[in-house]
Amino acid sequence: MAKPPNPNTPLTEHLAYLLAQANREINRQLESRLSTEGVPVEQWRILKVLSDGEGHSMGDLAEAVLLNHPTLTKMIDRMVSDSLVYRRQDAHDRRKVLMFISDRGKALCKRLNSLAASQEAHILENYGDKATGELKRLLENLIDAAS
Amino acid sequence: MAKPPNPNTPLTEHLAYLLAQANREINRQLESRLSTEGVPVEQWRILKVLSDGEGHSMGDLAEAVLLNHPTLTKMIDRMVSDSLVYRRQDAHDRRKVLMFISDRGKALCKRLNSLAASQEAHILENYGDKATGELKRLLENLIDAAS
DNA sequence: TCGAAAATGTTGAATGTTCAAGAATTGGGA
DNA sequence: TCCCAATTCTTGAACATTCAACATTTTCGA
Numbered sequence: 001m002a003k004p005p006n007p008n009t010p011l012t013e014h015l016a017y018l019l020a021q022a023n024r025e026i027n028r029q030l031e032s033r034l035s036t037e038g039v040p041v042e043q044w045r046i047l048k049v050l051s052d053g054e055g056h057s058m059g060d061l062a063e064a065v066l067l068n069h070p071t072l073t074k075m076i077d078r079m080v081s082d083s084l085v086y087r088r089q090d091a092h093d094r095r096k097v098l099m100f101i102s103d104r105g106k107a108l109c110k111r112l113n114s115l116a117a118s119q120e121a122h123i124l125e126n127y128g129d130k131a132t133g134e135l136k137r138l139l140e141n142l143i144d145a146a147s
Numbered sequence: 148m149a150k151p152p153n154p155n156t157p158l159t160e161h162l163a164y165l166l167a168q169a170n171r172e173i174n175r176q177l178e179s180r181l182s183t184e185g186v187p188v189e190q191w192r193i194l195k196v197l198s199d200g201e202g203h204s205m206g207d208l209a210e211a212v213l214l215n216h217p218t219l220t221k222m223i224d225r226m227v228s229d230s231l232v233y234r235r236q237d238a239h240d241r242r243k244v245l246m247f248i249s250d251r252g253k254a255l256c257k258r259l260n261s262l263a264a265s266q267e268a269h270i271l272e273n274y275g276d277k278a279t280g281e282l283k284r285l286l287e288n289l290i291d292a293a294s
Numbered sequence: 295t296c297g298a299a300a301a302t303g304t305t306g307a308a309t310g311t312t313c314a315a316g317a318a319t320t321g322g323g324a
Numbered sequence: 325t326c327c328c329a330a331t332t333c334t335t336g337a338a339c340a341t342t343c344a345a346c347a348t349t350t351t352c353g354a
Contacts, residue, residue: 011195011211014263015270015279016173016188018286023170024213025293026163041163048158058303064158066171071341073304095302095349116161123162126292131285132162138282139165145274146172205333218311220334242319242332 026123033115037108042067043079044116047101047109050085055098057090084108173270180262184255189214190226191263194248194256197232202245204237231255 011017031041045065050056056064062072076099079085084105090096101109124132158164178188192212197203203211209219223246226232231252237243248256271279 008198008260009264011192013283015267015283015286016177016263017192018283018290019166019170019173020213022286022289022293023166025290026166029293030163045158045164051155059301066167068342069303070305070343074340093302093350097303113155116163117156120162123289123293127289131288135282135285135289136160136162136165138278138285139162139169141278142169142270142274142282143165143172146169146176146270206331215312216333217313217335221310240320240332244333 029122030116030119033119034112036115037111039108039112042075043084044109044112046075046079046099047084047105047112050099050101051106051109053101055088055090055100057096057098059096061099079105176269177263177266180266181259183262184258186255186259189222190231191256191259193222193226193246194231194252194259197246197248198253198256200248202235202237202247204243204245206243208246226252 027041034041034044042065046061049061049064058069058072058076061076062069065072067075076085076087080087082104083102085099085101088098088100090098174188181188181191189212193208196208196211205216205219205223208223209216212219214222223232223234227234229251230249232246232248235245235247237245
């Protein structure tokens with residue numbers, strides 16, 4: 001017999017809540033590491049995506065770094081002011097804007113990567129290799145199943 | 148031999164990124180369910196915490212629903228306007244403000260609970276009982292280990 | 295070929311969040 | 325007891341995000 005869903009579940013038993021909580025905590029820690037360079041997490045993600053040297057359209061970038069279009073536009077404006085990235089129009093589709101990383105951006109990204117890596121290492125230590133791997137696997141599956 | 152951390156990991160292999168992605172997706176779905184009642188996810192959390200009928204201080208509430216103080220204050224202002232909750236001063240410590248849920252708030256919370264339950268049920272279906280339970284367990288451990 | 299609809303990115307106004315400072319109250323040591 | 329530091333919550337200004345509307349370019353069917 002299927003048991004009916006219990007609507008009086010405490011907050012802490014909801015998957016959505018656990019995800020929010022874990023995300024908040026991990027993100028906070030990462031943020032605090034990256035603050036050495038005075039850079040928000042999203043900018044690190046942007047730099048990392050652009051690190052392949054290819055041009056990425058604003059749309060693709062927005063998708064990849066989990067920001068919506070207008071927010072990304074304004075964040076990119078700031079990064080252009082800081083000479084971390086630059087815009088080029090796509091020759092094949094002139095509606096598109098392609099983003100590229102600058103040398104300055106590459107150098108910063110390198111430093112950020114190592115800060116982020118040290119955070120991951122710290123998690124691995126406390127939480128264990130096996131649990132981390134398993135968690136990653138489950139999260140990937142959830143993302144696939146949910147979207 | 149311990150392998151050195153690889154700084155050139157793609158974005159999608161970072162735990163922080165996977166968490167952000169999963170959280171975003173699940174939260175989006177929940178938001179879309181709750182939008183039937185025109186209520187943001189945070190307000191549902193607040194109502195749920197207050198559903199025990201006890202008075203909760205702003206500080207405790209902020210902690211529980213993952214908002215910082217000023218943000219919570221302003222959200223509570225809105226909810227008071229909507230007659231969902233009300234403030235009372237704590238008699239024992241008059242610095243504190245205790246929040247209570249109103250009848251209107253209780254009725255709304257009930258409807259929201261069932262919307263949220265149907266989302267969880269939907270996830271369970273696509274993702275499986277076992278994986279969901281395991282994921283919840285790993286997330287709880289991570290939260291403990293990280294904080 | 296032409297024109298309407300879709301795709302892509304930006305902008306400005308409305309809205310929400312955050313940071314720093316402030317007001318009120320409590321607690322604890324001199 | 326008295327005063328100063330700590331706690332709790334709110335406020336206002338600075339800042340960031342979101343929504344809707346717009347401009348440009350491409351696509352595709354009539």
